[in-house]
Amino acid sequence: MQQERQFSRIDWVASSCRLLRGIAAEFTRTQPFAGLTIGTAIHLEPKTAALLLTLKAGGARVVATGNLNSTQPTTATFLAENGIVIIGERTGDAGAHHGFIDALLDESPDLLLDNGGDLFARFLERPYGNLIGGTEETTSGRTRLTPVRDKLALPILVINDSPIKQFAENRHGVGQSLFESFLRFTNRSTNGKRVVVFGYGACGKGTAACFRHGHSVVSVVDIDPVTTLEAHLDGFSTPHRTDAIRTADVIITVTGYPGIITAADLPILKDGVILMNGGHFPHEIDRHGLLADPTVVSVETSPEDMIATLTLVDGRRLHLLGDGHMANLAGPRPLGNSIEAMDLGFAMQALCLERVASRVLGSEASLVPVPADIDRAVACEFLDLNR
Numbered sequence: 001m002q003q004e005r006q007f008s009r010i011d012w013v014a015s016s017c018r019l020l021r022g023i024a025a026e027f028t029r030t031q032p033f034a035g036l037t038i039g040t041a042i043h044l045e046p047k048t049a050a051l052l053l054t055l056k057a058g059g060a061r062v063v064a065t066g067n068l069n070s071t072q073p074t075t076a077t078f079l080a081e082n083g084i085v086i087i088g089e090r091t092g093d094a095g096a097h098h099g100f101i102d103a104l105l106d107e108s109p110d111l112l113l114d115n116g117g118d119l120f121a122r123f124l125e126r127p128y129g130n131l132i133g134g135t136e137e138t139t140s141g142r143t144r145l146t147p148v149r150d151k152l153a154l155p156i157l158v159i160n161d162s163p164i165k166q167f168a169e170n171r172h173g174v175g176q177s178l179f180e181s182f183l184r185f186t187n188r189s190t191n192g193k194r195v196v197v198f199g200y201g202a203c204g205k206g207t208a209a210c211f212r213h214g215h216s217v218v219s220v221v222d223i224d225p226v227t228t229l230e231a232h233l234d235g236f237s238t239p240h241r242t243d244a245i246r247t248a249d250v251i252i253t254v255t256g257y258p259g260i261i262t263a264a265d266l267p268i269l270k271d272g273v274i275l276m277n278g279g280h281f282p283h284e285i286d287r288h289g290l291l292a293d294p295t296v297v298s299v300e301t302s303p304e305d306m307i308a309t310l311t312l313v314d315g316r317r318l319h320l321l322g323d324g325h326m327a328n329l330a331g332p333r334p335l336g337n338s339i340e341a342m343d344l345g346f347a348m349q350a351l352c353l354e355r356v357a358s359r360v361l362g363s364e365a366s367l368v369p370v371p372a373d374i375d376r377a378v379a380c381e382f383l384d385l386n387r
């Protein structure tokens with residue numbers, strides 16, 4: 001009989017990231033980051049482990065910290081054992097997180113890989129000389145950094161603004177993983193549930209579609225009338241905000257903006273409603289405001305399942321998943337977006353960092369989308385691997 005060998009989720013992910021494996025082999029040969037330090041602030045979970053080891057294969061010294069709340073301790077330990085300098089640990093505390101960002105910038109990285117703008121925003125407050133530029137992964141980071149683009153004046157390629165990231169990760173990846181997260185957190189069915197999705201950008205489109213495929217009755221609320229029209233033509237109901245909230249069994253926020261659901265909505269939320277956020281920052285559902293409202297008489301929490309149940313003075317109960325953090329990276333056994341979605345995005349990350357490291361880009365490339373030739377190369381490679 002053959003001897004059984006165990007493998008971990010990190011092994012499973014690494015072997016499934018087929019684009020990154022090819023890039024790591026190429027980087028091992030070409031060493032685009034030889035002599036450079038890359039500082040990263042991105043969720044430390046198995047898929048980012050594959051990305052960080054790819055950068056290390058290219059000769060980089062990689063110094064990594066996580067984003068708020070999403071660091072997975074086993075991944076951080078694995079990376080530390082494999083030569084990545086890990087700063088900090090999992091924390092939901094914004095002050096502690098900012099301390100980790102500062103400690104990372106103390107290392108004066110030559111390139112920054114940012115996810116939400118924390119690194120570049122803080123760099124402006126405490127600049128140093130050798131920063132060449134870097135990448136920003138998200139919509140929220142681009143929105144945050146756009147007002148300070150002229151001050152940054154460094155090449156920063158925005159992965160989010162590649163069409164591939166938009167449809168592969170934000171639409172298909174986030175849609176599937178928020179659907180999976182709802183099932184994972186609640187073990188409730190989606191059939192026949194009235195689900196309201198706030199925000200009909202790429203993430204909201206995928207989320208609305210996945211819940212529709214899960215036989216929910218899906219409505220969309222977006223502040224932009226043109227986007228709302230698109231949702232209407234896509235066959236979703238588009239009630240006014242108040243009507244949508246009043247009838248929702250499940251509310252999912254994916255806008256990128258704060259205060260989408262607040263204590264002001266407490267009088268109209270339906271008994272038993274489940275509140276879940278998929279946007280980058282945990283501010284779309286105002287957890288603190290909800291908990292502090294005088295009409296909330298008790299809060300029961302299940303730390304293991306990360307479900308908080310708020311009971312109101314009139315007996316209605318509301319359930320908040322994952323403390324309002326991005327649900328697909330919170331709660332029990334969070335898996336995040338699919339490996340394929342992240343392999344595509346992280347292949348672009350690796351190739352964009354290689355492009356910035358080559359110093360062919362100037363300040364005119366501050367907060368610009370992924371160069372089209374990189375999009376095409378990644379698309380061709382992925383298609384070839386799947387033919």
Ligand SMILES: NC(=O)c1ccc[n+]([C@@H]2O[C@H](COP(=O)([O-])OP(=O)(O)OC[C@H]3O[C@@H](n4cnc5c(N)ncnc54)[C@H](O)[C@@H]3O)[C@@H](O)[C@H]2O)c1
Binds near residue numbers: 174223257260279326
């Ligand atoms: N969970 C994940 O894995 C994951 C992955 C990628 C992106 N994100 C995050 O998801 C969020 C959305 O990303 P996106 O790419 O879909 O953004 P997007 O900018 O394409 O879409 C956001 C939509 O929200 C709408 N909106 C803004 N304010 C609103 C409000 N008050 N009420 C209703 N609608 C409102 C906008 O009009 C827009 O249509 C961002 O925070 C992004 O960083 C999460």
